[in-house]
Amino acid sequence: MRKKLVSLVRYAKPYESVRKAVFNCNGFSRLSPGDRVFIKPNIVFWNKNCSFPKWGVITTSRVIEDIVILLKEYGVEDITIGEGIVADPDDTETPDHAFKTLGYQTLNKRYGVKYINILKRPFKKVELGDGISLKFNEDILESDFLVDVPVLKSHNQTVVSLGIKNLKGAIDISSRKKCHSADPLQDLHFHVARLADPMPPGLTIIDGIYSLERGPGIDGQMRRTNLLVASGDILSADMVGTKILGHDPAEVGHLVRAAARAGRPVDLSDLGVVGEKIEDVASYHQYNFTYTSGESGEMPRALARQGLQGLFYRKFDHTMCTYCSRLNGVILTALRQAWQGEPWDNIEVLTGKAMEPSPGMGATVLIGQCMYRKNKDHPNIQKLFAAKRCPPDPHDIVTAFNKSGIALDSTLFEQIDKLPEFFMTRYQDDPDFDETFFRIT
Numbered sequence: 001m002r003k004k005l006v007s008l009v010r011y012a013k014p015y016e017s018v019r020k021a022v023f024n025c026n027g028f029s030r031l032s033p034g035d036r037v038f039i040k041p042n043i044v045f046w047n048k049n050c051s052f053p054k055w056g057v058i059t060t061s062r063v064i065e066d067i068v069i070l071l072k073e074y075g076v077e078d079i080t081i082g083e084g085i086v087a088d089p090d091d092t093e094t095p096d097h098a099f100k101t102l103g104y105q106t107l108n109k110r111y112g113v114k115y116i117n118i119l120k121r122p123f124k125k126v127e128l129g130d131g132i133s134l135k136f137n138e139d140i141l142e143s144d145f146l147v148d149v150p151v152l153k154s155h156n157q158t159v160v161s162l163g164i165k166n167l168k169g170a171i172d173i174s175s176r177k178k179c180h181s182a183d184p185l186q187d188l189h190f191h192v193a194r195l196a197d198p199m200p201p202g203l204t205i206i207d208g209i210y211s212l213e214r215g216p217g218i219d220g221q222m223r224r225t226n227l228l229v230a231s232g233d234i235l236s237a238d239m240v241g242t243k244i245l246g247h248d249p250a251e252v253g254h255l256v257r258a259a260a261r262a263g264r265p266v267d268l269s270d271l272g273v274v275g276e277k278i279e280d281v282a283s284y285h286q287y288n289f290t291y292t293s294g295e296s297g298e299m300p301r302a303l304a305r306q307g308l309q310g311l312f313y314r315k316f317d318h319t320m321c322t323y324c325s326r327l328n329g330v331i332l333t334a335l336r337q338a339w340q341g342e343p344w345d346n347i348e349v350l351t352g353k354a355m356e357p358s359p360g361m362g363a364t365v366l367i368g369q370c371m372y373r374k375n376k377d378h379p380n381i382q383k384l385f386a387a388k389r390c391p392p393d394p395h396d397i398v399t400a401f402n403k404s405g406i407a408l409d410s411t412l413f414e415q416i417d418k419l420p421e422f423f424m425t426r427y428q429d430d431p432d433f434d435e436t437f438f439r440i441t
Contacts, residue, residue, distance in 0.1 A: 003272035006231040006240045010276060011209050018066035018205070021230040024274045027203040029232060033075030035144035038200075039067060042150045042166050042207075043083045044216050045420075048097035052420035053427055056212030056222040059149045060437040061103045063207045063228075067147055068111050077112070082139055084118035084169045086322050092117065103440025123172045128194040132186065134175040136198060146202030148234060152225060153212035154245050154287035157188060157318050159252045161216050162238040163204040167195040173323075180321040182353040188318040189253030193261065196234050204237040205230045208244070209437060213285040218423050219329050224432035227281055235259060236271050243268065246284030291315040296343070306336055310344035311406075312361065319353035323391035324368045330416060331367070331397060334408045338401075347404050350375065357381050363404040368392050 007024035011017045041059035071079055081104055085095045095117040107113040123135040150166035158165055179191035208227035214220040231237035235258050239249040249255045249266040259266045290301040296309040316328060345362035353370040363383040366372045369390035385404045387396035394413035401408045427433040
């Protein structure tokens with residue numbers, strides 16, 4: 001059996017490193033100069049109101065421009081960059097600000113590259129088997145060649161977020177929420193495993209100039225890693241990327257399912273890795289957040305160390321979608337600030353779509369529309385307080401906690417757009433974390 005090629009190179013120089021990664025794996029073997037090429041970066045988060053750490057979170061503009069140059073040299077003229085940035089669907093300012101700041105306007109002027117906000121483009125319903133359908137962006141489906149450019153990151157729900165997971169940004173918002181199903185058989189991994197099925201032929205380039213531990217967001221731990229992984233086969237690239245992050249592909253649900261659908265092993269035995277050896281560059285990246293549980297409560301270890309008691313804030317599961325998870329960290333920060341040393345009255349907080357209330361709790365706070373609809377009439381609830389909307393309204397969250405007996409300061413939620421700037425302090429004055437990688441001059 002002919003092995004699938006994956007190139008693994010150390011990032012050393014602009015253009016040259018990306019070129020080496022692409023040509024070492026024959027990445028353009030299915031590309032013709034007249035093809036319509038779609039480039040899918042990973043812009044998982046953007047904030048136009050303040051500076052925030054992008055390293056390991058967002059695909060570097062450096063790698064994107066290098067790919068564009070390679071494509072142009074190959075004779076490709078029709079190039080589109082597209083992303084569906086997580087934001088209010090009616091918010092066009094945030095995506096526009098992201099594209100401008102990341103230099104995509106410059107790419108347009110310099111190379112004629114188009115760039116689009118996927119959420120403002122047409123979608124097409126695609127049947128993925130087993131009764132599952134999702135709506136995909138038509139531009140990416142109608143292209144001839146896809147260059148998928150994820151970031152090298154671990155992920156707190158899917159262990160890793162690489163090439164296949166990056167394609168979640170190519171589906172519409174209702175489909176993204178649908179992926180976080182409460183069905184234990186057709187769960188998040190089940191859906192993610194099929195995201196690459198309708199895609200055109202392509203090339204995956206994992207941007208590991210920076211990597212991210214406990215991703216996918218800005219509260220993870222960022223590292224300067226200087227690696228690029230490339231392959232004409234998206235699953236192969238993801239399996240190598242997973243090993244580099246210190247995880248076994250056999251423990252990543254969506255990779256196991258994708259491999260089974262393709263009739264392939266997950267032990268890398270059908271791969272040929274060109275360049276660096278995986279064992280020489282691999283570095284363990286934790287993906288999970290540690291929680292503690294006991295008579296005094298259930299909560300993240302950081303809150304337990306602070307001494308919080310009487311709070312039962314269960315660990316989020318696969319069913320909590322992006323639109324609730326964006327507020328989860330803010331709520332936990334607000335709870336730490338609200339603690340005054342006296343135990344709360346066994347307040348239980350439930351998130352996602354699957355959790356059910358425990359008996360004997362003093363009060364129950366339900367976060368989000370899904371949780372409210374599921375449990376609003378549950379017999380275990382003595383006192384119910386909820387943020388009922390989708391996504392939850394910050395004011396409703398503060399009100400629900402205040403009524404439950406936990407006095408949250410609303411200021412943190414009122415200044416939520418400024419909160420990302422707080423995480424910049426971790427990386428200030430560290431020369432490894434250079435923002436010029438996210439600019440095109």
